Amino acid sequence: MSSYIHSELHEDFLLRPSKVDDVLKLLHEIAKTGKDKAEVDISEGVTDTSFVVMQRQNVVKKSRSLSKRNIFSKPNMNQMTFMRQIDVSEEERKKARAERVSVANNFRRLGNAEYRKSNFDKAIDYYTKGLNYINDSPVLFVNRSLCNIKKHEYKRALLDLDHVLNHLDGCCLQAWLYKAGTLKRMNNEAGYEECVDNARRFNSPSLKYIENFLNKMRSEF
Structure with a gap:
């Protein structure tokens, strides 16, 4: 699909200043300013018969979710995984597919052996394991269906x-x-x-x- 429709596909954001860093710097300054203010005793004037607090204390809460470590650790991991997926070549994908097909065929042979011994439940289990590696094999689905027909x-x-x-x-x-x-x-x-x-x-x-x-x-x- 065209990148014109999905503007998020453009990679020019990599060249722009980081707005996240600006936000973190601003929050840091706000927290610092709050610490520099003199603390107000909000219990002043409170007695056993008069306990209405007339002054509100300004508190700047530090959000754990805004810590630099929490913001950047997981996205960096996702970015690394994404880049690894992009870097995989067509030849490597074909090789990985061939390896999965080989494993699935081994499970198919094991299933066939159990089928010939009328161990239909075990055969179904092997065919299902094969489908976990390659889920577009008509042979594995058909063989598993035959076991269920026998049952x-x-x-x-x-x-x-x-x-x-x-x-x-x-x-x-x-x-x-x-x-x-x-x-x-x-x-x-x-x-x-x-x-x-x-x-x-x-x-x-x-x-x-x-x-x-x-x-x-x-x-x-």
């Missing part, structure tokens, strides 16, 4: 499948087929037929695989 947690499965189809890959063949099978188990025939139609429409080169999957689903899904 008859159909609504949980649909959450993952809909996320894939609505936000990551609207043509994902496995997502459409698993969603079709899930809706079939939920006796939603209209939804089942719609998913099968979409699977065929978006993946026409895989029609034979789709038919084999549907035949297998009727007995094993």
